[in-house]
Amino acid sequence: MTERALNLKRVFSYLLLGSIVGFSAWPHAICLAPFALLLLPVVNRRYWLAPFLVMLGYHLATTNGLIHGTDVIFPHAGLWLGIGFWMGSSCLFALPYLAYPYLYLFFRGGGRGALAATMITSIFSTIIPPLGIIGWTSPWIGALPTGWGGILVVLMLIYGLGRWEENKMTAFLVAAMCLSAYLWSPFVWGVWGVPVRPASPALPAGWVSIHTDYGELSNLSYVTTSLRLVPRVLRDLESGDRVVLLPEGIAGPWLTGTRAIWQPVLQYTAKHPSTTVLLGADVLSGRQKYVDALIQMHDGREKILPDRIPVPFSMWHPWAPRNSFRMHVFGNPELATVDGVRVGYLICYEQLLVWPALGLWHSGVQVLLAPADVWWARGTSIPAIQRVSVDAWARFLGVPVLRAVNL
Known part of the structure; x- marks a missing residue:
């Protein structure tokens, strides 16, 4: 076999390895997602492009819903734009891993080198901006439901696998123990005294949401x-419900006419100050620009709860500012007080990302609100990925989720 054929075989093998992890993990078994990170110190010793190829395969497998979704949002562009977004974004997510072999050597290899290289590349890939504003299906999300204990075990596994060349027996024992602890965490961690995240608690009484299946909405x-x-x-409020959440953008542009339609609800909250309605709408911000937001109607008053990161290209397009949505990457955490309860909210696209959710950590959140509008992704894995991502953050934060979705 020629050298070129061997290289092609290597490339295909590592792409396939990463894609198997991605397909297996998302959206049905996200606890397997960190295995993509565990492969990096192993494959790094065999081929310098291997970490990049493994993560490229992983992201190609997890983000394939972009092909159909892009075709629905931009029908005039045809299927090729969707394929371009899918392959281009996957390459961008994998790009930081090209530095993996060099970071490994910079930190003098072994367990320390593997740990440092994995953390740095994964953080730049799907957590912090600029890639953090588009980086979904982060492998770290798979460890969130098990809390800090699960994250710690993944880090220990990476360290142990990095030490394989130094001391195979030690590395094997560390890896075997950590892997067992990760897979059997509900049973093992209780013995170790490591706190395991319980199932998310129940929502407060009287908190409900309205799901819709209206599909794509236009002005009329x-x-x-x-x-x-x-x-x-109004029927929900009159039946005794205290908080009602509606899907993202369900009211459309929040203009004078829209306000007039929703005036009876606002008046009801004025007469019954214990009630709150959270309505998804597009709020005008500046000239011909919008903010993707929740309108909090309470005690006869409106309050705008803005998002931080709208969908790039379809909503945020500063190169064509007309009808573009505002992007506020480094804005304040998305927090509010509803019915005397401190809530955090992630609006649709933000539910796929790590960056906006990090702002809710250590903020005292008691309920997580998750309004969404995913009509364009019907028939793909994206709605399910969005749902399990939100559930993972809720388990990590130890709070219940109230979601409202338009399909």
Whole structure:
């Protein structure tokens, strides 16, 4: 076999290895996602491009829903734009891992080198900006449901696998113990005294959401949708519900006419100050620009709860500022007080990312709100990935989730 054929075989093998982990993990078994990171110190010793190829295969497998989703949002562009977004974004997510072999050597190899190289490359890939504003299906999300104990075990595994060449027996024992602890964490960690995240607690009484299946909405359909939803929301409030959450952007542009349609709900909250309605809408911000937000209606008043990161290209497009949505990457954490409860909220696209969710850590959040509008991704794995990502953050934070989705 020629050298070129051997290299092609290597490339295909590492791409396949990463894609197997990605397909296996998302969205049905996200606890397997950290295995993509565990492969890095192992394959790094065999081929300098291997870490990049493994993570490229992983992200190609987890983000393939972009092909269909992009085709739906940009029908005039055809299938090729979706394929371009899918392959381009996967390459971007994998790009930091090209530095993996050099970081490994810089930190003098072994367990320390593997740990440092894995942490640095994974953080730049899908956690912090600039890639953090597009980096979804981060392997670290798979460790979140088990809390800090799960993250610690993954780090120990990386360290142990990095020491393989130094002391195979020590590395094997460390890896075997950590892997067992990770896979059987509900049973083992209790013995070690490491806190295991329990199942998310129940929502406060009277907190409900309204799911819809209205699909894509336009200017006229926003009006008819609001006219349908207002009586439904009022019925929920009159039945004794205290908080009602609706999907992202369900009211459309928040203009004078839209406000008039929702005025009966606002008046109801004025007469019954113990009630709150959270309505997804596009709030005008500056000239011909919008903010993707929740409108909090309480005690007869409106409060805007803005998002930080709208969807790039389809919502945020500063190169064509007309009807573009505001991006506020380093804005304040998305927090509010609803019915006397401190809530955090992640609006649709943000539920896939790590960066906006990090702002909710150590913020005293008691409930996580997750409004979404995923009509464009129907028939793909994206809605399920979004759901398990939110559930993972809820388990990590130890709070219940209230979600409202339009399909």
